[in-house]
Amino acid sequence: MGETFFMSGNDACVEGAIAAGCRFFAGYPITPANEIAERMSRRMFEVGGTFIQMEDEIASICAVIGASWTGLKAMTATSGPGFSLMQEGIGYAIATETPCVIVNVQRIGPSTGSIFSQQGDVMQARWGTHSGCYESIVLSPYSVQEMFSLTIESFNLSEEFRVPVILLSEAAIGHLRERLVIPDKINIVNRRKPTVSIKDFKPFEALENEAPPMASFGDGYRVYYTGHLHTVEGFPVLSLEKYPLAEKVLKRISSKIRLNIHRISMFDAKYVDDAKVIIVSYGSSARAVLRAVNEARKNGIKAGYVRLITLWPFNHQKIRELCNYADVVIVAEVNNGQILYEVQKALPFKNVIPLLKLVDTHTPIEVLAKIREVI
Amino acid sequence: MHLLSNIIRTERLPHEFCPGCAIGQIYHYAAKAVEELGIDMDKVVFLSGIGCNSRGVGYVRFDSATTLHGRAIAFATGVKLANPNLTVIVVTGDGDGAGIGCNHLIHAARRNIDLTVILYNNRVYASTGGQLAPTTPYGMHTSTTPYGNLEEPFDLCSLMAAAGAVYVARWTTAHPYRAISSIKKGILKKGFSFIEVVGQCPTYFGRYVLNTTDPAKCLKWLLENSVMKESASNIPAKELSGKIIIGEFVDKDRPELTEQYKILREKLKS
Numbered sequence: 001m002g003e004t005f006f007m008s009g010n011d012a013c014v015e016g017a018i019a020a021g022c023r024f025f026a027g028y029p030i031t032p033a034n035e036i037a038e039r040m041s042r043r044m045f046e047v048g049g050t051f052i053q054m055e056d057e058i059a060s061i062c063a064v065i066g067a068s069w070t071g072l073k074a075m076t077a078t079s080g081p082g083f084s085l086m087q088e089g090i091g092y093a094i095a096t097e098t099p100c101v102i103v104n105v106q107r108i109g110p111s112t113g114s115i116f117s118q119q120g121d122v123m124q125a126r127w128g129t130h131s132g133c134y135e136s137i138v139l140s141p142y143s144v145q146e147m148f149s150l151t152i153e154s155f156n157l158s159e160e161f162r163v164p165v166i167l168l169s170e171a172a173i174g175h176l177r178e179r180l181v182i183p184d185k186i187n188i189v190n191r192r193k194p195t196v197s198i199k200d201f202k203p204f205e206a207l208e209n210e211a212p213p214m215a216s217f218g219d220g221y222r223v224y225y226t227g228h229l230h231t232v233e234g235f236p237v238l239s240l241e242k243y244p245l246a247e248k249v250l251k252r253i254s255s256k257i258r259l260n261i262h263r264i265s266m267f268d269a270k271y272v273d274d275a276k277v278i279i280v281s282y283g284s285s286a287r288a289v290l291r292a293v294n295e296a297r298k299n300g301i302k303a304g305y306v307r308l309i310t311l312w313p314f315n316h317q318k319i320r321e322l323c324n325y326a327d328v329v330i331v332a333e334v335n336n337g338q339i340l341y342e343v344q345k346a347l348p349f350k351n352v353i354p355l356l357k358l359v360d361t362h363t364p365i366e367v368l369a370k371i372r373e374v375i
Numbered sequence: 376m377h378l379l380s381n382i383i384r385t386e387r388l389p390h391e392f393c394p395g396c397a398i399g400q401i402y403h404y405a406a407k408a409v410e411e412l413g414i415d416m417d418k419v420v421f422l423s424g425i426g427c428n429s430r431g432v433g434y435v436r437f438d439s440a441t442t443l444h445g446r447a448i449a450f451a452t453g454v455k456l457a458n459p460n461l462t463v464i465v466v467t468g469d470g471d472g473a474g475i476g477c478n479h480l481i482h483a484a485r486r487n488i489d490l491t492v493i494l495y496n497n498r499v500y501a502s503t504g505g506q507l508a509p510t511t512p513y514g515m516h517t518s519t520t521p522y523g524n525l526e527e528p529f530d531l532c533s534l535m536a537a538a539g540a541v542y543v544a545r546w547t548t549a550h551p552y553r554a555i556s557s558i559k560k561g562i563l564k565k566g567f568s569f570i571e572v573v574g575q576c577p578t579y580f581g582r583y584v585l586n587t588t589d590p591a592k593c594l595k596w597l598l599e600n601s602v603m604k605e606s607a608s609n610i611p612a613k614e615l616s617g618k619i620i621i622g623e624f625v626d627k628d629r630p631e632l633t634e635q636y637k638i639l640r641e642k643l644k645s
Contacts, residue, residue, distance in 0.1 A: 024457050045643055050456050050636065055482040059449035062442065066422075066453025069440070070461070074453070092443050217438040217454060218461055220417040224433055225440035235387060235433055236441075 002183040009147040010035035010077075010174040013103055013167070014043055016151030017075055019186050022101070023049035024074035026063035028056055028082060031115045032171040033105040036077035057082035061089030064100045068093075069225070071191065071216030073155055077103035079171075080121055081112060083128070090164050091129030094136075094253060096225040097162035097204070097211055099191065101154045104166060105174040108359055117172035117360050119283055122338040125166045126312045133250060135257035137264060138166045138312040140282040144178045150309070156189035157264060161256055162211035168311060170334075172284035172361045194221065205232040208252050209259035257313055266309035269322050271297060275304025277375055278323050280343050281332040282308040284361040289332055292367035303371050311339065316346035323347055328374045330355050332362055382406040382416070384436050391430060395581075395590025397548045397574025401495045402431040404551060404572070405464060408558035419462045420454055422447045424476060427502045427576075428468035428495045445476025448483045451490050459489070459633035462562060469496040469510040473529055477509070484538035484567045488632040491561040491568045494531065497576035505579035512617060516583055532624045535569040542568035543625035548575055549598035550621060557623065566631045573597060573619050 007015075013036055017025075025040040027033075037053065044051035050067070054060040060076045067074040078086060083104045093100055106121050108114040121128075125138045137157050141150045147169060154165040192213040194201045203223050206212035215221035228236035229246055237246045257264065268286075271293065272278060281289040286307040296303035306322050319342075323329050329347060331340040332355040344352045355362070355370045383406070392398050409419055421437045423429035425444035432439045438461075442450045447465045455463045465472075472480050472494045483490060499517055500506040506519040510531070514523045535543045542564045544557040554572050561568030575581065575593035582588055585596055597619070604622030607615060 024453070026453060045640065048640070052452070052456055054449065054452070055478055058446065059452070059479055059482070062446045062449035063453030063456070066450035066455075067457035068453075069438075070454055070458040072457045074457070088443055089446070096440070217420050218418055218458055222417070222436050222438055224438075225442075226433065227443065228441065236430075238391060 002181045005180045005182065006177065007144065007180055008035060008175060008177045009141070009144045009169065010105065011039055012144045012147040012180050013077070013151045013169070014039040015182065016148040017101070017155065018043060018047055019182070020073065020152040020155035021188055021190070022073045022075050022155060023047065024064065024067035024072045025049070025051045025076065026054050026060040026067070026074070027076045027078065028054055028060050030079045030082045032107055032174050033077045033079045033103065035174070036103060036105070057085040058089060061086040061093070061102065065089060065093050065096070065098050068098050068100050069217045073099070073159070075101035075103065077105065079105050079107045080109045083121055083124065087128045092227045093164040094129065094134045095227045097214070097253065098164070099158040099162050100164045101151070101158055102164055102166050103151070104168050106168065106170045115171060117170045117284060117334065118358065119170060119285070119334040121168060122311055122333070122335065125168050133254065135254045136166060136312045137161065137163055137257060138168050138310070140168050140308060140311050141173055142283050142286045142307065143173070144176055144180050147173060148180055148182065152186060152188070156187070159189045159191050160211070161260070162214060163257065168283070170284050170361070193219070198222070202232045203234045204230060204249060206252065206256070208255040211256050261313045261315055264310055264313060265315035265318060267318060267322065268307040268309060270305040272304040272306060272322050273325070274302055275326050276302040277328045277330065277371055278304035278306055278326040279330045279332055279355070279367060279371070280306045280308065280319070280323070280339070282311060282339065285332045285334060288362040288364045289367050291364035292371060295364065295368055296371050301371060301375060308339065314342045316342070319343060319346040323350065327351065328353065330370055330374065332367060334358065334361055379403065379406050379410065382410065382436055384434050387434055390434060392427070393578045395575065395577040395588070395593070396427065397495060397497065397572070397576065398427060398431045400548045400551065401428070401466065401493060401572055401574060402435060404555045404558055405466060405493055406435055407555050408562060411555070412559055412562060414462055414562070418460060419464065421464050421466065422451050422454070423466045424468070424471035426468040426471045426500065427497070428466055428471060432466060445471050445474065446479065447471070448476060448479040448490065448492065452483060452488055455488055455490060455633060456636070459637070463490050464562070465490055465492045467492060467494050469494060469498060469531070470500040470508045473531055474509045481534070481538045484535050484540040484569065486632045487539060487541060487566045487629055489565055489567070491558065492570070493558060494569065494571045496531070496571055496573045497580055499576065499579045501576050501579050505583060531571050532569070536625045539567070539629070540569045540625060541566035541627050541629060544623045545571040545573065545619070545621050547573040547597040547601050547619060547621060549594050549601065560626070565634065566629065
C-alpha cells in the first residue's frame, strides 16, 4: 500500500521528484508554478540536495544542465512565459543529451496571458526549440497522484534516454488538492556510467535506439559538450566532407526516442470496445470527459474515453487501435486545437471533431452536451 | 612537443582561429595557471559561451563545454553548486559575457560564487564579422556602426567591482605573466573572480582601428596604450581617454556562496 496525504499537485510534484532522486533544483518565480520552487527551497536541503533561485528562466535551465553534468538528477519548474525563455536551454539539453526534467504548469497565453489554466503549450513542448530535428518526451498529468507518479516517470525516462523530459501540467492540476498515496515501492532508473577505459570512451557513440552511457564531470573522462553538430567524440563537425557520419549522429537523438515509442507512450482508456463515440483528451479536460462518459453510459449512450498520458512522442498507431470501432471521435482540449490535428492525422477516414475552449478547463456538462449533439 | 601537450587536445589541431588571434594566448594563460597551481586536472571544469572565445574550450583536455551564447556563467553556477569540489573556470568574450550574458555576469558576482571568469575583450563581435559590442570604443567604425559608434563602452572592471566580485583585474595580451599571475590568484580566491584580458584581434580591431592585420603591431599598440592603474591616478582624465587602464582593482574577502550552503547544511543537520 503506502502512506496517504492530502496535498496540491505542485506539492506532489516536489515529492515525486525527491522520490525519483532529484537533488538539484534551479528556478525563477512564476505563477502558477511557484509552489514547486517554494517547497523545493525547503525540501532540497532536508534531503541533502541544492536549491537556487536564479536571475531568470534562461539561467535556471542552464544551471540545471550544469548540475546534471556533475551526475545529479536536476529539474526546474515554470509556466508558459518562462517556458518560452527556456527553449534555447531545452534545445541545448537535447543536443548534448543531458538528462533533466522541466515542469511547465501551463497558464493562458499568448504572452503574459493570465494565470488561469490552459493547455496551450502542447506544440511548444514538441517544437519549441529551433530546427525541430529532434523528438521530445512530454507527459500530461491529470491528477495529484499523477503529478507525483509522472514526475518520477519523467526522471526515469530522462535518465534512460538522456533527454530533457517535459512534465506538461496545468494551473488546474498544479493547484488541485486531493488525495495522494505515496507507494512503498517506487521504480527508479539511474544513469548509466561508462564502463570502458577513459581512452576508449566516445561520449556520443551508441546504437540508433539507445542513449550512450554518461560520465560525470570530475570522473576523469574529460568530456566535452557542445550545442554544435558534433562527432561521436563530441567535437564540432567542421567539415561535412571529412565527417560524413554527422547526419547519423544527429539522427540518433530522434531515433532513440522514436524507436522506443511503445515503451514511452502511455494511455488510459475506458469503454472503447463498443463505443460509437470516443472522446480523446488529456490533463484536466480528461477529468470532465471521464465524468461525462460515465453519465452517457448511464443513459445508454455508447461513449468511450481515451486519455493521453504521453503527449509526445505521439502514438498514431495506438490511437488507430483504440478508436477503431467508433463512428465519431471528439478531441477535447483547452486551446485552439493542437492534439486535434495529430488525432486527425491518425484517423484520416474518421469523423474527428473538436471540442475546444480557450480558458480554464472543460466541464462534464459541456462534454455531455457535445456527445448528445454528435450521436 | 608543446609545453602544454598534456593539456592541449593536440589531436584536434590545426585549430580554427584567424592568424594572430589572442585566443591561443588566453587559453595558454588559463592552462598555465592550472598547471602551475598543481590542481588535479580531473577536477577542473572549463566552460565557455559562444563567439570566437568559446571555440578554444574544445582544445583543452578538461571536462568542458561550449555552452549557449552568454550563458556559460549560468551553467557554471549549476556545476559549482552541484559539486563544489570542482574548480570551475569560465572563458568568455566581451559580447558573450558583457552583452547577451551580462545579467548572469552581474548576478554571479553578487552571489559571490567561487568561479574564475576570464573575459577576452577584443572590443567587437568577431566571429559574426566585426559588429558593435558593448565594449567598442566611442566613435569606432564597426560592421554595424559605419558612421562611428555613438555609445560609451562598459568599464567591465568597475561593473564587476560594483557588483561585488572579490577579485578583479585587467591585463592585455601584451602582459602575459601578469595575466597568468592574476588567473592563479583568481582560481585560489574563494569567491567570484573576474580577469579581463584585452586581446588583439588583427582581423577586426586591427583592420578597423589600427589599419593593420599584423598581430605584432596590434600587440605593440596594446602595450603602448596600457596605463597601470597606479600611474593613471596622476594623469589628467583627458589624456587617459582611449587608454586601457590595467592592474588589480579588487582583492577582498566576503562569504562565498557554496561555503554558505555548506554551513547551512551543517546547521540543519544539528
